[in-house]
Amino acid sequence: MIRKIAEGVYNVGAIDWERTLFDEIVPLPQGTSYNAYLVIGEKKTALIDSVEPEKMEQLLRNLEELKVKRIDYIISNHAEQDHSGGIPYLLERYPEAMVVTNQKCKEFEMDLLHIPEDKFMVIGEGDSLELGGKTLKFVMTPWVHWPETMSTFLVEDSIAFTCDFFGSHAATSHTFAEEYDHIYHEAKRYYAEIMMPFRQIITRNIRKIEALQPNIIAPSHGPAYRDPGFIINAYKEWTSPNTKNEVLILYVSMHGSTKKMVDALVNYLGDEDVQVKVRDLVTANLGEIAIDMVDVTTIIIATSTMLAGPHPNAVYAAYIANALKPKAKVVGIMGSYGWGGRTVEILKANLGALRVELLEPVLIKGLPKEEDYKRIKEFAKKIADKHRELGVVK
Ligand code: FEO
Secondary structure (H helix, E strand, C coil): CEEEECEEEECCCCCCCCEEEEECCCCCCCCEEEEEEEEECCCEEEEEEEHHHHHHHHHHHHHHHHCCCCCEEEEEECHHHHHCHHHHHHHHHEEEECEEECHHHHHHHHHHCCCCCHHHHEEECEEEEEEECCEEEEECCCCCCCCCCEEEEEECCCEEEEEECCCCCCCCCCCCCCHHHHHHHHHHHHHHHHHHHHHHHHHHHHHHHHHCCCCEEEECCCEEEECCCHHHHEEEEHHHHEEECCCCCCCECCCCCHHHHHHHHHHHHHCCCCCEEEECCCCCCCCHHHHHHCCEEEEEEEEEEEECCCHHHHHHHHHHHHHHHHCCCCCEEEEEEEECCCCCCHHHHHHCCCCCECCCEEHHHHHHHHHHHHHHHHHHHHHHHHHHCCCCCC
16 A cells, blocks of 8 residues: 655555464554655655565565656665565665665674675765755664664755654554544553653654654654644653652452552542552553553552562562653552561662652552551551652652
8 A cells, every 4th residue: 555645755555454472461452553655856756764674565565556767765764674674675676776784783783684794785874865856864863763863854845754753553544643542542552662762862852853843754663743732742742750649559369468558549549639540460561551650649569479489470570660751759569478588678679770769568468458558548547648749749
C-alpha cells in the first residue's frame, strides 16, 4: 500500500498486521508498521529508512509500482533492524544508492548488517542534501532510543521524518492520525516502553524538532501527524517532571493474603483522595505496566514470599521499573510471608537506579490481622502525605 504524504513524497513502507511481539518481550496489541518514505526530487531520489527484512517484498513492490528505477540515497535515521534491516536488500536492487547517515549509525550498521564502509556517506548535525527542489536537512536526535538516532527534515514540504521518535506501534492503513484517543494511547505505550528512560535527553530533542516548525511529523511506526502539536504536546506532558495524584500497585498474591493487603490499601488510599491503578503481575503485560508508570507519583510492589524472597513476578516488575526509570517520586514494598525471607533486600537491590524515596516496607505474617490493617492504613496515610508534600494533590 502506497500512501502519499505530499507531492513527490510517499510512504512506501510495510504494514505488519500480524506481529504480536517486539524485541521478544514488548506486546504489540495493534500490530505495527515500518514506514519508509520515498522523496522524489528533480535530480535525485532518496528513500528514508527501510523495513524489517521479512517485509521487504512490500517495500520493493511499492517502489516498483511507483516505477522507481534509481535510488540515489538511502537515508538511515536509526540502525535498529526494523528500519535498517532492509538496506542490504535495497543495495542489491539499487546498487548505485549510497547510505546516508551519521558516523555512529554507520558503525552500528557495519556491525549489525555488514554494509561495506564505502557504501556510506557520513553526515552530521545541520548538514543537508539537495535532491532538486527538495532539500533534506539532518538533525541529530540521539537516544530516541539508541545513541545514534537522528531525524531528517524535508525543508520545502516542512516534513520531519523522526523514525521511532513520536511513533506508535499501530498497524493502520490511515496515512495520517485520525483516531486521536487511540493513537494517543498507542504513542504513549511506545514512549513508555522504549523512550521513558531517556526522558531528559528527549526533552532537548522535542525542542529541536519543534524549532523546525514542521507542518507534518512522519515517524517510522504508525500514522503521520498533520497537526504536529498533538504529538509534540503529548511528549512534553510525558517527559515533564509533573506526576499525577496516582499510585500504581503491582502485586502478585499466591494464596490471597497479599491481595487482601492490596485491597485494603486501595480503600485507604481512596479515603485519602488518592487515585489508584492496580495490576496483577500474573496477567498484566509489560506494555500496560509501562504505560501506567509514565505519570504516577508512587509505585507499590506487593508480593507473596516465595523461596525465601519475593515472587519472581515481583522481581520482574522491580527490574522493569528500574530499567524504564519512570518519573515516580515514591516507591513502597509490601507483602506477606510465612516464616521470613529476604523480600525487601532483593527488591531494593533491583530498584537501585531509581531516584525515589523508599517508604518503610509493610511486611506481615500470614493473613492480615487487625493490627496489620492499621499499619496498611498508616502506609496509605504516609503515601497521601507525600503526595500533598509534592503538591500533586489538586
Ligand atoms: Fe523501530 Fe528502534 O526501532
